[in-house]
Amino acid sequence: MTDWSKQTKAVHTGIRRSQYGEVSEAIFLTQGFVYDTAEAAEARFLQSGPDEFIYARYGNPTVAMFEDRIAAIEGAEDAFATASGMAAVNGALMSMLKAGDHVVSARALFGSCLYILEEILPRFGVEVTFVDGTDLSAWEAAIRPDTKAVFFESLSNPALEVIDIAAVSDLAHAHGAMVIVDNVFATPVFSNAIAQGADVVVYSATKHIDGQGRALGGVILGTTDYIRKTVEPYLKHTGAAMSPFTAWMLLKGLETMSLRVRAQAATARTLAEALASRTRTIYPGLPDHPQHALTMTQMGSGGTVLSIDVGSKETAFRTLNALKIFTISNNLGDAKSIVTHPATTTHQRLPDEQKDALGITPGLIRISCGLEDAGDLLADLQSALT
Ligand SMILES: *Cc1c(COP(=O)(O)O)cnc(C)c1O
16 A cells, blocks of 8 residues: 555545445544443543544544545655644644744745744744745754754745755754644645655645635644644644544545646646746746756646736736636635735735745735636736736
């Protein structure tokens, strides 16, 4: 089974069939589990043996199927599913940190990730140093002997900077720091983050894993030791559990994820190549991207998202409003192509200087490619830009 490719694992790994032998994974919509005797209840709470479920906040068979499957795809020993991507980011960090610890983080982050590192962790006495994630000498200067963890998005939102997982991991491990990677934009399809040195990978499953805009979900992946001794106690007592119904949708999402994500990435490349001659286009799959070579060795693809800069907020709004196929929203990885104006939505909270530093210019439009025909999408964009 470990020899299987990601795609085979995405269809078969983790199945726990009930006595009925169902083909499609069952949804165990149950909060708890019954015990035949008081002795059996006592034994269950000792957690002896596999599949010893107690309470859905701790674990559930459908959720466990999702955890086993995504862990196999990612090449991680173990996984813990959460109610959202942010619950995963928060759980990965909070479960391992305490007052007095030091964290180094890349500056270019999703708005809510930035809120946790900038606002919440310092309130609990955790010191956070922010660096330009693409600058290895900045990481080297910031990581100290007391640094407990480093955190970054391997492909940042929305500026699409690519961070060298292997090189940053080497620097962090030299000081015994854990490497936590938010890998949403890279997707599990193109990720080799654990093999490249990351200790922990987090996903918002809301994005490409569901890929159809139906549910919020998240997952933390890492060693069995980290997941069971650090993450599980924190999450099972603080309650950000994934719903079994969501886990079922995400299991089905995983089966088609590779097909969807590869098609979306092919479309992103087509759009980026066509738009580059007409407007500033940021796509890691284009040779003019500053980390193009790293992108190709790290991910083998430029991903499913591109950004364009049309110069001003007015032009950006006019472009968004003129689009007929693209939906104005803030999800990504969906079957429906989505356009976002980060400066006024996902990153609105940031002061202008910080937006400038992160490349979130007034004219920046983030484009998440869906599953529509690439020719139709390009025609829609060309006409809206005109
Ligand atoms: C969306 C996103 C998250 C948060 O995920 P939710 O499921 O919305 O909570 C975290 N990190 C990145 C990079 C994201 O794009």
